[in-house]
Amino acid sequence: MMRNQLVEKIEQRRKQLKISLENLAKLSQLGMRTVNRFFAGDDVKLSTVESITNILGLDFAGNEVVPFEQLQKNRAHQKAQFMASLVQSTSALEMQGLEKEVLEKMIAGFEQAFLSGEYKKRLWVA
Template sequence: MKRLDLINQIIARKEQLGITIENLAKLSGVGVRTINRLLKNEDVKLSTIEHVTNFLGLDFAGNEQVSIQALKKHRAHEKALFLASVVQGTSALEMQGLEDDSLNTIIAAYEKEFLSGSYKDTLWVA
């Protein structure tokens, strides 16, 4: 696969996920200017391409390694864990920490909201 084909695969995957350049940069650990250079097919380090393709679930040839659905589920789980940890941390400070079953119920509810509920538009916000 030519480099331009890989860039086109990266752009297509970015659009399929509905992720902005700014959030792609933050979540993949690459600078915004570097992402812009990559998408314009300008020179960037191979490690940059690796960070971006890994984050998007692609290999160096642009082949899908992780499905869109799996990427979304993983991201929803990450965000749900973060929110639940904030709730649990605050509750623990007040000596009212949640039991594991209750905490898992909250995590599942957050995941559902990120995947199909009112928060689905914030799934890829860093």
């Protein structure tokens, strides 16, 4: 496969997930300049390709490894856990830590909000 074809496949997946280049750089822990060089078709390290493709649920050849829906669910769950941990930390400071059931409901609510609710546009924001 030609480099241009690989970059195009990865670009299509990025657009499908609606991840900006800036957020892709942050999520993959790469510099913006490096990400721009990759999408311009310039030479980059294999570790750069691996970082970008891992975030997008692809392999080195640009083939889907993690289905689109599962990738979104995984990301929503990660963000929901983070949001719930913020609430849990605040509650713990007030000596009122949340019970497990309440915490699980909160996580489920945040997941739903990231997948189809008010936070949907922020799913891939780093």
